[in-house]
Amino acid sequence: MTLKTLLTIQELEEMGIAKRTKIYYMMKRGNFPKPLKYDRTNRWAREDVQAWLDKQNPNRKQEAQHGGLTA
Numbered sequence: 001m002t003l004k005t006l007l008t009i010q011e012l013e014e015m016g017i018a019k020r021t022k023i024y025y026m027m028k029r030g031n032f033p034k035p036l037k038y039d040r041t042n043r044w045a046r047e048d049v050q051a052w053l054d055k056q057n058p059n060r061k062q063e064a065q066h067g068g069l070t071a
Helices: 009-014 020-028 046-056 058-065
Strands: 036-038 041-045
């Protein structure tokens, strides 16, 4: 695993996952992947976050493969 595959809390916010406090709230409730400790900071494995996103909306992956939603 390289640093490029580890995401910071700021990167999660920029991706539109949620705000910092919401991310930590979801983690506390067991609804978001646990971070890895790296240099005294929390980092999330990109693969774990992607798996969490796919689990949130299982149809999202199919929609992306078929060019998104149609009118």
